[in-house]
Amino acid sequence: AQRVTQPEKLLSVFKGAPVELKCNYSYSGSPELFWYVQYSRQRLQLLLRHISRESIKGFTADLNKGETSFHLKKPFAQEEDSAMYYCALLTGGGNKLTFGTGTQLKVEL
Amino acid sequence: NAGVTQTPKFQVLKTGQSMTLQCAQDMNHNSMYWYRQDPGMGLRLIYYSASEGTTDKGEVPNGYNVSRLNKREFSLRLESAAPSQTSVYFCASGGTSGGGYNEQFFGPGTRLTVL
Numbered sequence: 001a002q003r004v005t006q007p008e009k010l011l012s013v014f015k016g017a018p019v020e021l022k023c024n025y026s027y028s029g030s031p032e033l034f035w036y037v038q039y040s041r042q043r044l045q046l047l048l049r050h051i052s053r054e055s056i057k058g059f060t061a062d063l064n065k066g067e068t069s070f071h072l073k074k075p076f077a078q079e080e081d082s083a084m085y086y087c088a089l090l091t092g093g094g095n096k097l098t099f100g101t102g103t104q105l106k107v108e109l
Numbered sequence: 110n111a112g113v114t115q116t117p118k119f120q121v122l123k124t125g126q127s128m129t130l131q132c133a134q135d136m137n138h139n140s141m142y143w144y145r146q147d148p149g150m151g152l153r154l155i156y157y158s159a160s161e162g163t164t165d166k167g168e169v170p171n172g173y174n175v176s177r178l179n180k181r182e183f184s185l186r187l188e189s190a191a192p193s194q195t196s197v198y199f200c201a202s203g204g205t206s207g208g209g210y211n212e213q214f215f216g217p218g219t220r221l222t223v224l
Contacts, residue, residue, distance in 0.1 A: 009149065044199065044215040086151060090211060095140055095159050095203070097213055101151035
């Protein structure tokens with residue numbers, strides 16, 4: 001069965017420090033992975049998807065099939081990056097998303 | 110475009126009461142979804158509808174029913190609310206983005222408390 005694991009519930013970093021939010025997945029098919037972000041009291045929104053190999057708001061994520069990981073990285077954290085981040089795996093023939101439990105990122109001054 | 114809209118934004122129910130959460134999308138998407146968000150649990154899929162006229166159970170369907178009224182609207186019903194259903198409920202619709210990629214778009218959420 002498919003599974004997405006985000007081992008950290010809370011990650012606290014100082015402004016300007018590097019950020020890495022971990023995501024590991026388990027899936028028998030060809031994975032399509034996403035990072036969603038939820039700012040305080042706002043709806044979830046797509047941050048980036050692996051298939052388009054984008055850099056959004058300074059964040060990048062590389063799919064590592066050997067390690068079954070899709071970690072989210074940013075070299076220099078900003079205060080406005082404080083939010084809940086969810087890693088998600090597309091399954092069900094492209095119809096369903098399986099979410100991880102989320103990591104709350106707190107950027108301190 | 111309003112995207113995905115949900116009503117109500119907040120609701121307090123007593124145990125045993127029933128209610129329906131409404132969701133509508135104006136993006137002409139075929140797929141629609143209902144999730145619940147609980148601390149430490151992430152988002153869990155309750156039900157989804159891959160197209161008008163079809164619905165399927167997700168990970169946590171017990172205690173809920175859904176109706177895909179038409180292509181735009183997908184409602185979630187709690188027949189007899191229980192305190193364990195206290196949660197934030199998100200509706201989403203899924204389709205192809207401008208870049209041709211699969212994407213789900215979320216509503217603002219409904220915060221439900223069952224006493």
